[in-house]
Amino acid sequence: MKSSSKTIAAGAAMLGLVAAAWPVAAHHSTTMFDREKFIVLEGTVKELHWTNPHVAIFVENAAAKPGIPDGMWVVELTSPGNLVRSGWTRTLIKPGEKVTVEVHQLRDGSKGGGLRKITLASTGQSFNYNIRDQERPNLEGTEYK
């Protein structure tokens, strides 16, 4: 796979930004995730980072498939505030839970991506979010239970 690091560095330089790859944080566009398709991870939640501006779920993927390596993956979501308004709570997904996760993978093929949907093996419940669905006034909101 062609590395995109040189292109990114060139782009950052053109933008007049510091090209150092670390540490820059977090408030970002999501087009580094391939939204045209998704992959499926099956495994165990190791950590949940309920932090701004993007929550992250660390999943140990046990189901290695072609192009989908096993091991630890990091799956990013929107902010805690936007998730709460979508019905999430910080205890909705707990470390240790068995899950199936649909992920828009990073375009460079590495073990990260954006969440499409997460399903708990214990209950069969699925969770996702779409902040563009909230474009109406006086929403009542419903918490996931």
Place this chain on the structure above:
Amino acid sequence: MNKLLSTVLVGCLALTGIEALAQPAAKPKPVINPPPVAKDWADLAKLPDWSGVWNPKITDQDAQIKTNMPPWTLPAAEYIKFQLAEERAGRPPPLFTNCLPEAMPAWMLVTHNSMELLFTPGRVTMLGESDGARLRRIYTDGRPHPEDPDPTFHGHSIGHWEGETLVIDTVAILPQTLIAISEAAGQPNNGDMQIKERIYLKEKDIMHVELEITAPKVLTKTWKTTRIFFRQRARLYDIVEGVCQEGYFRPDKDKHGNDIFVAIPHAVGGNREPPK
């Protein structure tokens, strides 16, 4: 005779001068923000009801990338074209990954987060979720802009009410703040920017923010755009603390068992570096 008169006059002026030196000039009184009186608080009740939490119409932000592009200068247009191509290619330019405030006018233009507006005597305060420092102070007490204000992320804003419309004029905005059209495409204003806004309720629970952005270093003429926000009253929509820099870190324990933050790596685009 004339010579004698001149001598007397010069003598008098000299004495006056000595007198002036002997008594130091009165110290000018500081300009204060007077304590509000009951009427000031009562007058707030006559203003339109802007309470609640306001979330943005993101799909309209997206649409205006195609329908209402700012009138960029040629270099700015090239810059934006490059950024949009990078974003489409999956390499979003890291405009806000440094977690500095989205600032003006990008906050109003491309935020994905909520805001609230507070009225107090002589001032409207806008508080936004995320950034940790997303705050605008709009003085409505009749003061002018300072003669030489220090540039800031949100500039110096003065406002007045025209009926139920808040009219705001903002200057002294840092030249680095972005005229952003998405989270990955934006042009630094490069200085001398002025923003005029008219904020009002288009419908009972729909707020319009009309902006006129004049930025002579990067725009060929004033750019007009309207951004839309929806009112939410359910407590589920209450604004929560949003400290952007929190994303630099992960919660962990030190060797003493104390709860601490530990820095974690991120990719250029701002996402967490995936595990190897």
